[in-house]
Amino acid sequence: MTAIPGTFDESFDVIVVGFGFAGAIAALNAHEAGAKTLLIEKSAVPGGLSICSYGAVRSARDPELAFQYLKATNDGRTPDPVLRALAEGMCDLERYVRELGEINNAVITNSVEENELRAKSGDPFRRQIRANYPLPGTDAFYHTTVMDIPGADLRALYPWANGAPGGPKLFRIVHEHLLKHAIEIRLSTPALQLIADPLANGGREVRGVRIATNGIERSIEARRAVILACGGFEGNADMKAQFLEGKPVLNAAARMNNGDGIRMAQHLGAALWHMWHVHGAYGFRHSDPSYPYAIRLKRFPDWFPGEADKAKLKMAWILVDQSGKRFMSEYQPYTQDTAVRSLQYFDPVTQSFPRNPACMICDEEGRKMYPLGKATSNDEGILYHWSDNNLKEVETGILKRADTLSELAGLLGIDAAALEHGVARWNALCAKSHDEDFERPGGTMTPIKTQPFYGAQVWATLSNTQGGPVHDAEQRIIDVYGQPIPRLFAAGELGSSFGHLYLSGGNIAECFVTGRIAGRNAAAR
Numbered sequence: 001m002t003a004i005p006g007t008f009d010e011s012f013d014v015i016v017v018g019f020g021f022a023g024a025i026a027a028l029n030a031h032e033a034g035a036k037t038l039l040i041e042k043s044a045v046p047g048g049l050s051i052c053s054y055g056a057v058r059s060a061r062d063p064e065l066a067f068q069y070l071k072a073t074n075d076g077r078t079p080d081p082v083l084r085a086l087a088e089g090m091c092d093l094e095r096y097v098r099e100l101g102e103i104n105n106a107v108i109t110n111s112v113e114e115n116e117l118r119a120k121s122g123d124p125f126r127r128q129i130r131a132n133y134p135l136p137g138t139d140a141f142y143h144t145t146v147m148d149i150p151g152a153d154l155r156a157l158y159p160w161a162n163g164a165p166g167g168p169k170l171f172r173i174v175h176e177h178l179l180k181h182a183i184e185i186r187l188s189t190p191a192l193q194l195i196a197d198p199l200a201n202g203g204r205e206v207r208g209v210r211i212a213t214n215g216i217e218r219s220i221e222a223r224r225a226v227i228l229a230c231g232g233f234e235g236n237a238d239m240k241a242q243f244l245e246g247k248p249v250l251n252a253a254a255r256m257n258n259g260d261g262i263r264m265a266q267h268l269g270a271a272l273w274h275m276w277h278v279h280g281a282y283g284f285r286h287s288d289p290s291y292p293y294a295i296r297l298k299r300f301p302d303w304f305p306g307e308a309d310k311a312k313l314k315m316a317w318i319l320v321d322q323s324g325k326r327f328m329s330e331y332q333p334y335t336q337d338t339a340v341r342s343l344q345y346f347d348p349v350t351q352s353f354p355r356n357p358a359c360m361i362c363d364e365e366g367r368k369m370y371p372l373g374k375a376t377s378n379d380e381g382i383l384y385h386w387s388d389n390n391l392k393e394v395e396t397g398i399l400k401r402a403d404t405l406s407e408l409a410g411l412l413g414i415d416a417a418a419l420e421h422g423v424a425r426w427n428a429l430c431a432k433s434h435d436e437d438f439e440r441p442g443g444t445m446t447p448i449k450t451q452p453f454y455g456a457q458v459w460a461t462l463s464n465t466q467g468g469p470v471h472d473a474e475q476r477i478i479d480v481y482g483q484p485i486p487r488l489f490a491a492g493e494l495g496s497s498f499g500h501l502y503l504s505g506g507n508i509a510e511c512f513v514t515g516r517i518a519g520r521n522a523a524a525r
């Protein structure tokens with residue numbers, strides 16, 4: 001859309017699209033740099049996908065070591081200057097988060113302090129004080145976490161947020177800064193299209209945003225710049241079908257993330273990068289077809305490659321494919337990130353995706369261990385809590401129950417003999433405490449032998465996408481000719497820097513680092 005002189009309904013210096021961590025930090029920094037700022041959000045509630053997160057901000061001690069690790073894990077898909085900007089920004093995050101937390105006396109710890117608290121409480125599980133893989137620079141990283149906000153009733157403040165407890169705590173300290181500075185926030189206000197004027201070189205310069213509020217469209221001028229911080233394409237089935245190998249890949253949350261920012265940037269000629277890369281694992285489908293999300297299986301602590309002997313928490317289940325055969329280690333070093341890849345395998349002989357859906361199998365002892373699923377959402381009117389003993393899910397049909405493996409196979413539509421053979425093989429491996437087939441850590445193995453047996457189809461499920469518009473180290477969105485699109489910036493998950501392997505807590509860190517950069521640079525236009 002081209003701007004027509006005198007046709008704007010309102011005018012701001014900077015418009016930020018999307019109210020998760022990235023948009024909030026970008027708006028705050030633009031305001032602090034002297035820009036009159038508008039923050040708009042498509043959903044009726046704030047927080048985006050960010051508020052569902054664990055809230056652990058990935059921080060770093062040394063910018064050069066952090067850069068080396070990011071470079072290794074991105075496998076050449078992200079330019080060095082972009083990774084250096086992220087690495088340098090991560091080295092200031094603990095200080096910045098602690099500074100933000102002063103607004104409500106938040107109790108903030110780093111990984112070392114948190115592990116000391118866990119040890120005092122008798123908690124055997126410690127947060128890993130390094131990155132996820134044994135690559136150069138792995139020891140440069142740790143987490144910064146908001147442990148508590150005294151006097152804050154986060155359930156009352158954000159009743160719709162259903163995720164990990166840390167996300168709302170971190171979101172609250174940022175939200176309070178926006179409220180303190182009276183930055184204008186408009187919910188239920190989707191961005192429809194960027195308004196841009198043609199340039200002599202054939203490009204276009206961003207002038208504003210076309211928005212909708214209560215069904216009424218309006219044009220808002222951005223005198224300095226627009227920042228797109230509206231996430232990825234988790235909720236867009238067509239885009240997932242085009243960019244991802246597996247089909248379907250379900251989303252665990254963020255149905256409002258429809259790739260709006262990607263399309264708006266593409267309309268002005270933006271280049272795209274690593275659109276295939278998603279962060280995810282596998283999840284159940286609810287028996288109610290109106291429930292919009294997959295429900296991921298229980299989140300397990302990560303383990304470090306080379307230290308599989310330290311992984312001790314028993315995982316109650318195995319996965320088998322549609323022929324009843326086991327096909328992967330169900331407990332990978334960072335299961336919630338890379339496990340989704342195995343389910344996207346395409347078999348050219350059968351012309352099918354034989355692992356999507358796969359089937360989760362466990363027994364009565366496994367059913368008693370812990371809740372097998374964890375629902376996530378940030379929507380009004382959608383709030384599902386998985387039962388502690390998994391029996392509600394049996395009653396509703398999410399989980400199938402049978403007295404024999406043969407009967408269970410029939411309920412799941414897989415070959416009974418293959419399932420019986422596969423479970424017998426698994427039990428024999430458990431007796432050795434060694435998964436000779438797929439090298440799942442021995443300490444996580446538990447046999448499947450106590451009746452009744454339980455199973456369910458599980459699908460490739462993403463937590464979030466990483467691909468989107470290319471940006472430079474200044475967070476300027478870059479076009480297909482390698483040139484910045486004037487007055488257009490990106491922040492957060494929209495075109496994330498992570499292009500090959502993810503870093504736990506990395507997207508949260510990226511939201512803060514890139515939000516700060518984009519906010520300051522947009523205000524300086």
